Amino acid sequence: MREWITGRNPVFEILQTRRRQIFRLLVANGTEEKGKLAEILSHANRRRLPVQRVPRQQLDALSEGHQGVALEVSGYPYADYSDILKRATQRQEMPLILLLDMLQNPQNLGTLLRTAEAAGVHGVIIPPRRAAGITPAVVHASAGATEHLLVAQMNLAQAIDWLQKAGVWVVGLSGEAPHTIQQAPLDRPLALVVGNEGEGMRALVAKKCDMLVNLPMRGQIESLNAAVAGSIALYLAMMARQQTKKDKPA
Template sequence: MKEWITGRNPIYEVITARRRDLFRLQVARGAEEKGRLAQILRLAEERRVPIERVGRERLDSLGENHQGLALEVSGYPYSDLSEILARAEQRAEPLFVLVLDTLQNPQNLGTLLRTAEAVGVHGVLMPLRRAASVTPAVVHASAGASEHLLVAALNLAQGLEALKKAGAWAIGLEGSPQAQAVERVRLDGPLALVVGSEGEGMRDLVRRSCDLLVRLPMVGKIESLNAAVAGSVVLYLAHQARAAKKPPSA
C-alpha cells in the first residue's frame, strides 16, 4: 500500500527515520529551495528518490498545508509489543507505554503521538478496530513524530495484561469521582498510561484492566480537558517524575 505524506517537517522525519520505502517526491514549481526544503531535496537525492516538479494544484489534491511538498511512501510500519518491551530493556529504563483506547480524531492522535515521542515513551498501543490509525493526516498532526515511535495495534485488554506481567502499573486517565488525584499517584516506575476516546472515555474491559484511575485537578469553570491535552499533561508529569528519580550523570 502506498500513501502520500505532505508538509516539510513530516516528510523530513519520514526520510530520516528510514523505516518506509520512498517512491517519489513532488515539489511545487517555483518553491524556494532553501532551509528545510533544501535538506529534504539533498536527502532525497542521497536515497535516489525521483523528484518531480509539479503545479501546486496537484499538491492541493493530496492534502491541506502541504507547504509545496508531497512524498509517496509505503504504509505506516506498525510494530509489536515485543519490540516495545525490547526498547525499554535496551535503554535500561522502567517501561513507559502510552495506551490509546479508540481515539477517533486524527488531530488528537497526532498530538498525543508527538507528546509521547517528546517524553521518550518506549511505545504506543492502539486497538485493532474502531479507532483512528496512523494515517497521513495523523503523521502530519504529529509533525512526523509518529515515524520515530513504535506503535502496535492489538487487543488492548490482552496488551495491558502483558504489560502488567512485564512489571508495568496500568493507570487509566478519566475524570470520574472514583479516580484519584494525579498528584497523589507515583508515576516514576514502570507505567502504562491509558487514555480513552474523546467522547466515551475508556471501554469497560479496558477500564477494568487498569490498576487504578487518575484525574487531573480542575479549578476553573470547565469540567474537563480533551483527550489529547489531558493525556499530554499526564505524560509530562510522568516524564518529570521519571527524570527526578534518575541518578545524576557521572
C-alpha cells in the same frame, strides 16, 4: 499499499528514519528551496530519489497544508508489541508506554503521538479496529513523530494483561476517578491509558487498570480534550521519572 505524506516536517522525518519504502518526491513549482526543503532535497539526492517539480494545484489535490512538498511512500510500519519493552531495555530505562482506547480524531491522535515521542515514550498501543490508525493525516498532525515511535495494534484488555505480567503499572485517566494524578506512582514502570474523546475508556479497559486518576480542575470547565489531558499526564510522568533518577545516589 502506497500513500502520500505532505508537509515539510513529516516528509523530512520519513526520509531521515528510513523505516518506509520511498517511491518519489513532488515539489511545487516556484517553491524556494531553502531551510527544511533544502534538507529534504539533500536527503533525496543522497538516496537517488526521483524528484518531480509539479504545479501547486497537483499538491492541493493531495492535501491542505502541504507546504509545497509531498512524498509517496509505503504504508505505516506497525511494530510488534513485544518490541516496545525491548526498546526500554535497550535504552536501560523503566518502560513508559501509552495506550489509547478508541481515539477517533486524527488530530488528537497525532498530537498525542507527538507528545509521546517528545516525552520519551517507548511505544504506543492502539486497538486494531474502530479507532484511528496511523494515516497520512495523523502523520501530518504529529509533525512526523510517528516515524520515530513504535506503534502496535493490539486488543487493549490483552495488552494490559501482558504489561501487568511484565511488572508494568497501568494507570488510566478518568474524570470520575477517585484519585488525582499526583497520587499515582508515576516514577515506576508505567503504562498510561487515555480514553475516547467522548466516552472515555471502555468499562473493561478501566476495570483492568491498576489505578484510575484524574487531572485536578480548578476552573469552570469540567474536562480537558483527550489529547491535552494525555499530554499533561505524559509530561508529569516524564518529570517524576527524571526527579527519581536525579535523587538516586551516584
